[in-house]
Amino acid sequence: MDLLMTKDEVLFRDEVRAFLDAHLSEDLKRAERLNPSFLADPSVGLKWQAKLNDKGWVAPSWPKQYGGTGWTLAERYIFDQECEQAGEPHLRGASIKMIAPVIMRYGNDAQKGFYLPRILNGEDIWAQGYSEPGSGSDLASLKTRADLDGDHYIVNGSKIWSTLAHHATRMFALVRTADTGKKQEGITFILIDLKSPGVIIRPIRSICGTHEFNQVFFDDVKVPVSDRIGQEGEGWDIAKYLLEFERGGAFAGGVLRAMLTRIHRLASEPLPDGRKMIDDPLFMARFAEIATDVDANDMLELAAMSKVQAGGNPGAVPSSTMKIERSRIRQSIAELAASILGPDALRWEEHRPLHELPEESELNEERKVASAVYFNSRSQSIFGGSNEIQLEIIAKTLLR
Amino acid sequence: MDLNYSDEQLLLKESAERFLKERYDFERRGKIIASETGFDSGIWSDMADLGWLALPFAEENGGLGGGAVEISLIMEAVGRALMVEPYLTSVILAGGLVEKLGSEEQRVEILGGLIAGTSRPALAHAERQTGFDLGNIAATAIRSGEGYLISAEKPLVLGGQFADVFLVSARLDGAVKLFAVPADASGLTSTEVKLVDGSRASDLVLDNVRVAASALFGAGADTLAEIEAAHDRANAALASEAVGIMDALMDATVAYTKERVQFGKPLAAFQALQHRMGEMAVKCQEARGSALLATLSVDAPRSMRIRGVSGARAKIGKVSRSVAQEAIQLHGAMGFSEEMPVGAWFRRLYAMENTFGTTADHLKRYGEIIRDPAVLSGSLLREPV
Numbered sequence: 001m002d003l004l005m006t007k008d009e010v011l012f013r014d015e016v017r018a019f020l021d022a023h024l025s026e027d028l029k030r031a032e033r034l035n036p037s038f039l040a041d042p043s044v045g046l047k048w049q050a051k052l053n054d055k056g057w058v059a060p061s062w063p064k065q066y067g068g069t070g071w072t073l074a075e076r077y078i079f080d081q082e083c084e085q086a087g088e089p090h091l092r093g094a095s096i097k098m099i100a101p102v103i104m105r106y107g108n109d110a111q112k113g114f115y116l117p118r119i120l121n122g123e124d125i126w127a128q129g130y131s132e133p134g135s136g137s138d139l140a141s142l143k144t145r146a147d148l149d150g151d152h153y154i155v156n157g158s159k160i161w162s163t164l165a166h167h168a169t170r171m172f173a174l175v176r177t178a179d180t181g182k183k184q185e186g187i188t189f190i191l192i193d194l195k196s197p198g199v200i201i202r203p204i205r206s207i208c209g210t211h212e213f214n215q216v217f218f219d220d221v222k223v224p225v226s227d228r229i230g231q232e233g234e235g236w237d238i239a240k241y242l243l244e245f246e247r248g249g250a251f252a253g254g255v256l257r258a259m260l261t262r263i264h265r266l267a268s269e270p271l272p273d274g275r276k277m278i279d280d281p282l283f284m285a286r287f288a289e290i291a292t293d294v295d296a297n298d299m300l301e302l303a304a305m306s307k308v309q310a311g312g313n314p315g316a317v318p319s320s321t322m323k324i325e326r327s328r329i330r331q332s333i334a335e336l337a338a339s340i341l342g343p344d345a346l347r348w349e350e351h352r353p354l355h356e357l358p359e360e361s362e363l364n365e366e367r368k369v370a371s372a373v374y375f376n377s378r379s380q381s382i383f384g385g386s387n388e389i390q391l392e393i394i395a396k397t398l399l400r
Numbered sequence: 401m402d403l404n405y406s407d408e409q410l411l412l413k414e415s416a417e418r419f420l421k422e423r424y425d426f427e428r429r430g431k432i433i434a435s436e437t438g439f440d441s442g443i444w445s446d447m448a449d450l451g452w453l454a455l456p457f458a459e460e461n462g463g464l465g466g467g468a469v470e471i472s473l474i475m476e477a478v479g480r481a482l483m484v485e486p487y488l489t490s491v492i493l494a495g496g497l498v499e500k501l502g503s504e505e506q507r508v509e510i511l512g513g514l515i516a517g518t519s520r521p522a523l524a525h526a527e528r529q530t531g532f533d534l535g536n537i538a539a540t541a542i543r544s545g546e547g548y549l550i551s552a553e554k555p556l557v558l559g560g561q562f563a564d565v566f567l568v569s570a571r572l573d574g575a576v577k578l579f580a581v582p583a584d585a586s587g588l589t590s591t592e593v594k595l596v597d598g599s600r601a602s603d604l605v606l607d608n609v610r611v612a613a614s615a616l617f618g619a620g621a622d623t624l625a626e627i628e629a630a631h632d633r634a635n636a637a638l639a640s641e642a643v644g645i646m647d648a649l650m651d652a653t654v655a656y657t658k659e660r661v662q663f664g665k666p667l668a669a670f671q672a673l674q675h676r677m678g679e680m681a682v683k684c685q686e687a688r689g690s691a692l693l694a695t696l697s698v699d700a701p702r703s704m705r706i707r708g709v710s711g712a713r714a715k716i717g718k719v720s721r722s723v724a725q726e727a728i729q730l731h732g733a734m735g736f737s738e739e740m741p742v743g744a745w746f747r748r749l750y751a752m753e754n755t756f757g758t759t760a761d762h763l764k765r766y767g768e769i770i771r772d773p774a775v776l777s778g779s780l781l782r783e784p785v
Contacts (some may be wrong), residue, residue: 001409001469003696004784074781081779156770253780262409263771271473278771288767291776292690292715295707298780299689306403321685391678398654398681399668 003302005078010210013078020086023051027355029087033262034354034365036208036372038090038379041353042167045091052091058094058120061250066104066112069121073305077251084254085261095119095126097173097250102189102242106230115191127165129173129216130239134157137389140173140184140236144218146175148225153177153190155198155221161383165214166201167193168331174239174326177232187235191227192218203368210352210378243385246320251305252326253298259333261292262366269363277340290332297325318399320390327380327387338374341367401781403692405469413473415756419450420481426741429482433598439562444485448517453491457499461507462515468633472640477646482744484599486520486559488641493634494521494559494567500626501578501618510565510580522563524554524581524604525627532761534631535624539570539606541579547613548572550579552606558755560602561592567617568606569627574622578617585609597751598744632709633698634755639712641689642720642752645745646684649727650743653677656731673730680726685718692713693780700782706769707778710762717759720749 005013031044039045052058059077062068069080103115118124127221135142144157159173171192178186191272194200198221204213267277267287277283300322304314338345349368351357360368381387401550405413423443432569447453456471457463468728471492478487498510498521513519530536539552550570557566566581566588581588587609590602654677657667667673686693690712696709724746728735735742770776 001402001405001696003403003700003780003782005401005781007784010783011403076777078781085777171625187540257777261773264773264776285763288714288763288770289718291770292711292763292766293686295711295780296686296689296715299693300685301687302401302780303403303692306401310404312404313496317681322683324682325686365719386676391675394678394681395674398650398677399658399674 005074009074009078012075013082016079016082017086019055019057020082020088022135024048024086024088028089030359030365031353031355032089033298033362034369034375035089036354036369037210037212038376039093039163039212040089040091042164044089044127044353044355048089049091049122053120053122059092059100061097062100063104064098066116073309077253077302077305080251081254081257082260087258089162091254094128094168094172095124098128098242098343099126099191102172102238103125104190106234106238109228109388110226111191124170125164125168127162127168127171127194127214127216129159129162129171131161133160133215137386140187140238142174142176142187144173144175144224145186146177146190148177150206151225153223153225153228155190155192155218155223158215158217160204160213161213162214162216163212164215166203166211170194171216172229174235177235184236185322187239188232189229189235189238191229192221192223193227196221196223198222206376206379208372209348209350210372210376222333251301252322252330253294253301256294256297256333257327258331259330260287260294263333263337266337266363266366266370271342283336283340290329290336293325293329293332297322300325315392320393323385324381324387324390327340330380331377332371334374334377337366337370341370345371402491404748405473409469409473412470413477415450416452416474416477417444417480420477420483424481424483426482426744429484429598429744431441433484437561438594438598438600439485442481444520447485447487448515452487453517454515456492456496457511457515459531461499463499463511463512468695468698470634471633471637472691474649475637475640479641479647479748482598482645482741482748484597485558486522486562486599488634488637489522489559490514490520490563492570492637493564493630494523497523497567497617497626497630497631499754500630501621503614503617503622504621505614506580506617509674513564518558519564520562521565521567522557522559522602523569523578523627523630524552524557524560524566525554525569525578527553528555530760532757532765534628535576537569537571537576539568541570541572541577543572545578545612547558547611548579548615550581550606550609550611550632552604554604554606554762556593557590557598557602557604560590561600563602566604568604569623572616576586576626576627577619578623579611580615581606581609581611581616582609584610595751597748599751629698629705631756632705635709635713636691636694636698638711638755639687639751642749643684643687643691646687646720646723646747649723650677650684650746652740653680653727656734662696667730668769671689676726676730683723687716687719703769703772704778706765710757710766710769713757714759717753717762721753721759724749 028048059068060079064070132142144154146155174187176186177188198219200217202215203211205211270276307314445578454463455466459465470602510521541548541550567578568581569576569578587607589605593601625627627641657705660667694712727742731742
């Protein structure tokens with residue numbers, strides 16, 4: 001048992017570092033720094049994706065046969081850390097991390113052959129169609145209907161909190177195809193072309209001032225049966241498989257450590273009266289506490305990864321712990337950063353995206369985005385199975 | 401990088417848990433604490449037979465060549481069993497220093513006896529004013545004839561009541577050095593102190609105690625750096641002991657709330673309590689991650705060692721306190737009584753938060769080391785040496 005990289009992993013890290021040095025441009029880094037949201041705006045993300053695609057590094061988690069890297073988990077971890085330290089735009093969302101693994105696992109050859117390459121080259125951007133106005137944590141109560149009519153489904157209903165749906169070309173959605181039996185059994189997983197007639201997208205601005213969420217309405221939208229994934233009624237199992245990816249399939253160690261580094265830089269800058277927050281014992285105590293949380297979570301991620309690499313499963317309690325802790329740590333870092341702005345915290349810049357505004361010093365820009373990052377961080381403990389849902393999962397495992 | 405236990409390590413873990421479960425239940429522990437000596441010599445010789453006392457030492461010193469991971473497995477079991485015998489202080493702390501700094505004769509004599517179960521060295525280093533500044537030592541050693549005269553006041557020497565030899569730190573020509581001082585040396589007074597967790601320590605006073613020239617450890621070595629490293633190994637071991645206790649508290653709380661019926665249903669059926677137990681489990685997991693990082697950091701370069709070890713002590717101090725408080729609360733009045741182990745785990749965790757640095761001391765030490773952005777942003781994965 002050890003924490004040592006192999007010689008090859010050190011070479012790999014150096015190669016990643018050199019690539020980022022050469023190709024991750026200052027304007028892309030600045031755009032990411034000024035992005036208060038979880039994911040990059042596609043206008044930024046796609047530029048970076050194109051550069052990664054030339055190198056074959058768009059999808060670190062995909063197997064080689066589908067155009068992924070085929071990397072080991074350790075290589076993926078190292079890649080993620082390097083990209084986060086360098087400040088890459090967060091382009092890997094619903095397309096690469098959610099629908100792709102579902103298509104690989106449940107899709108037929110035609111679906112794999114058509115959809116996966118379009119994800120890699122950025123032709124398709126996917127939105128998630130899970131939650132509905134009346135179905136959040138109780139997802140299986142969803143009501144959007146898909147009625148079979150010849151070789152099509154006719155879809156009616158509404159999906160909500162669809163991140164970036166206004167930029168997306170397609171949506172993967174859970175729809176109801178039967179009302180008999182258990183509510184989970186009547187759910188089917190389909191792929192919807194968002195350019196289809198009858199699709200209406202309503203923007204929802206979030207409390208960080210950004211338009212990233214949407215409500216999507218379906219009014220007699222025709223979806224070919226060939227765009228169904230798996231069988232009718234298999235949607236719930238597929239959804240659970242996908243949620244595993246959303247919850248456990250990624251590392252947050254890199255982004256959390258990068259956030260710590262950013263707040264450290266902010267706190268090291270002299271204030272107008274000459275003091276530095278980093279010399280303030282109250283600030284430093286809180287900062288150090290959060291850093292110990294980051295280390296602990298990072299270690300849990302590595303331990304889970306090690307288990308998976310050896311053919312095991314991290315288990316429900318560690319997985320839900322990581323989901324809860326990642327969200328809390330992001331929230332506490334964002335909250336701490338916003339707490340050291342002083343009266344400038346009152347200034348609110350409405351323009352989005354922020355990177356379109358005239359360039360200022362890096363620190364001024366950190367200060368400009370900090371409130372919005374804090375506001376946005378509140379979503380962390382809600383999406384992907386809220387912390388309360390995670391506690392239910394843990395309690396069930398403990399008490400069974 | 402590999403964070404999976406080997407088959408041998410899993411066997412050790414299982415054997416440690418089984419041994420202490422059979423030989424060291426809560427009732428028996430109560431009798432040991434209440435006994436005159438506060439020590440069970442039968443357990444100690446069993447541990448010698450099992451090889452625990454030889455575990456961390458190199459084979460050339462008669463040891464088994466175990467590393468920090470093996471120690472962490474023993475310490476988890478020690479935590480759950482609430483063992484009061486001085487495994488940590490005699491084997492890991494004092495024994496570790498003898499191995500690092502001792503001459504061949506000192507290693508043969510002290511480590512040989514320790515491994516055989518006949519000698520229990522104890523480290524007498526910290527003084528009243530030392531606090532968390534390990535270099536703040538006022539004790540003095542002066543050359544006298546062929547040997548040295550040592551004067552020191554060393555309060556709260558852990559394991560001191562069971563020691564036959566002390567490793568006493570004192571300043572010789574300004575530099576901190578360690579000396580082997582037999583417990584029956586003339587001029588040495590040892591006063592028994594009962595500790596909050598049921599174990600015992602000694603307040604030591606040395607008044608011009610004469611020792612031979614051969615009592616000096618590591619004449620040319622940086623003794624203070626070795627003492628700091630030994631404390632980091634002990635702190636990593638404490639982190640694992642805390643993890644063992646937290647798991648035990650979690651298990652006991654789950655078992656109790658499943659059994660205890662109020663308002664016509666088990667306490668565990670109430671969602672308000674389920675979520676609190678869920679939060680306890682989250683903290684247990686986090687503590688496990690921290691303790692593992694500490695364990696795998698003891699041989700890292702100093703800054704990363706401090707990041708791993710003091711980070712873990714800071715984090716675990718906080719979350720273990722919370723888990724113990726919650727365990728008492730969810731046990732209701734029973735958790736408040738000395739009849740159940742819950743309160744004893746709570747008190748041991750409290751003792752640990754005040755052993756080899758407080759939770760706040762470790763947070764401060766960690767905070768100072770992460771002011772360096774290279775340490776803060778450094779990956780947990782290290783380059784091979």
